[in-house]
Amino acid sequence: MTGHPSTRLDDTVHQRVRLGILTILATAGRADFTYLRDNLEVTDGNLGRHLEVLYQAGYVEIEKTFEGRRPRTWVSITRAGRRALKEHILALRQMIDEVPGG
Amino acid sequence: MTGHPSTRLDDTVHQRVRLGILTILATAGRADFTYLRDNLEVTDGNLGRHLEVLYQAGYVEIEKTFEGRRPRTWVSITRAGRRALKEHILALRQMIDEVPGG
Numbered sequence: 001m002t003g004h005p006s007t008r009l010d011d012t013v014h015q016r017v018r019l020g021i022l023t024i025l026a027t028a029g030r031a032d033f034t035y036l037r038d039n040l041e042v043t044d045g046n047l048g049r050h051l052e053v054l055y056q057a058g059y060v061e062i063e064k065t066f067e068g069r070r071p072r073t074w075v076s077i078t079r080a081g082r083r084a085l086k087e088h089i090l091a092l093r094q095m096i097d098e099v100p101g102g
Numbered sequence: 103m104t105g106h107p108s109t110r111l112d113d114t115v116h117q118r119v120r121l122g123i124l125t126i127l128a129t130a131g132r133a134d135f136t137y138l139r140d141n142l143e144v145t146d147g148n149l150g151r152h153l154e155v156l157y158q159a160g161y162v163e164i165e166k167t168f169e170g171r172r173p174r175t176w177v178s179i180t181r182a183g184r185r186a187l188k189e190h191i192l193a194l195r196q197m198i199d200e201v202p203g204g
Contacts, residue, residue: 004141006122016116019197020108026201039106089204092194095121099128102191 005094012057013088017042017050022077022085025060030076051075059084107196114159115190119144119152124179124187127162132178153177161186 013019020040024031037047054060059081063074077085096102115121122142126133139149156162161183165176179187198204 003143004122004126006118006125007143009118009121011118014116014118016108016111016113019111020106023108023197023201023204024106026204041105041109085201086204089198089201092198095125096191096194099125099187099191102125102128102188 005091008087008091010084010088012053012059013084015050015053017046018054019088021047021050021054021075022059022081025075025077026082026085030074033073033075036075054081057081057084107193110189110193112186112190114155114161115186117152117155119148120156121190123149123152123156123177124161124183127177127179128184128187132176135175135177138177156183159183159186 013022017040021036024036024039033044033047033051037044040047042050051060051062055062057080059078061076061078063076065072065074115124119142123138126138126141135146135149135153139146142149144152153162153164157164159182161180163178163180165178167174167176
């Protein structure tokens with residue numbers, strides 16, 4: 001691995017809302033759409049678009065269920081998602097650990 | 103401070119190349135254009151655009167000098183830039199410290 005750690009940051013993971021989604025899912029295992037939306041303070045449409053990017057990358061799985069007549073969407077992180085997040089965090093730590101007082 | 107730490111990430115600072123610029127400058131104090139370009143593995147045009155965003159936000163200063171007949175552009179971080187980076191790193195650490203194995 002050469003070059004500045006920022007060159008190893010993957011924009012799919014790094015984008016602010018997506019990094020939020022992945023860190024929540026890596027901690028909780030899975031979360032429902034409403035929980036993610038409220039915690040990340042985004043609109044339904046915005047969250048939907050970011051989930052689609054993560055889904056296309058193979059980093060999350062999305063399951064639509066019904067509880068009674070109420071639809072509920074569960075989002076979980078895949079093994080590839082955990083690995084991508086872990087590598088991302090490694091690069092982030094290398095960057096920020098060098099900053100005096102950071 | 104409420105909400106998920108990702109809601110406190112500032113896109114001006116968070117963008118991959120700009121986070122690279124700011125962490126280098128926070129460590130080195132200042133760096134020249136060529137050093138930043140080569141370390142961050144970006145084109146002149148790309149680096150120029152990101153520096154302009156940081157300059158407009160008041161996070162960097164840019165000084166064009168000549169060494170002999172050779173032009174040299176120095177970039178340094180401002181006090182506001184250091185503060186923004188520090189707050190950013192705090193939010194990032196809050197996010198990634200929660201991730202198991204991260």
